Amino acid sequence: MNGSDTAPDRNAFLQITKALRFAFVALILGVSYPNLRCALAIPAFQNIYHDILGGKPLPAATEFVIHAYPVLVALSISLPVVAVLSLFMRRLSFSIYLVGFIIIAVIVQLSFTWQALSNPLFSIAQNMQTDTH
Numbered sequence: 001m002n003g004s005d006t007a008p009d010r011n012a013f014l015q016i017t018k019a020l021r022f023a024f025v026a027l028i029l030g031v032s033y034p035n036l037r038c039a040l041a042i043p044a045f046q047n048i049y050h051d052i053l054g055g056k057p058l059p060a061a062t063e064f065v066i067h068a069y070p071v072l073v074a075l076s077i078s079l080p081v082v083a084v085l086s087l088f089m090r091r092l093s094f095s096i097y098l099v100g101f102i103i104i105a106v107i108v109q110l111s112f113t114w115q116a117l118s119n120p121l122f123s124i125a126q127n128m129q130t131d132t133h
Contacts (some may be wrong), residue, residue, distance in 0.1 A: 032080040057078040061116035
């Protein structure tokens, strides 16, 4: 095999790698929108719980999310920004690993925040159901 046979393979591999990186970044941007909306809604949930529960204690995860509100908003903004910036990195392998980590981080943040904010609502609804029977 001479050098000219491997050049098209290398170029095809680079194009596939760049397309994969772009697809990962698009996935991050798609998941980041609900992540940002969820993080920005934390104060509204806090007010709802204050009104409904009247000072009763919230689950630890919910308290954590309420107190970590500025950090969660900053993360939900910075993670997609870093993902977009990774499109301009020269080292493709590093950028692929980076966007893979960011995908995991965005999904974990969204899942944890959503679970922490919705858990008291489900408890309230369950208590209302048991009170009526």
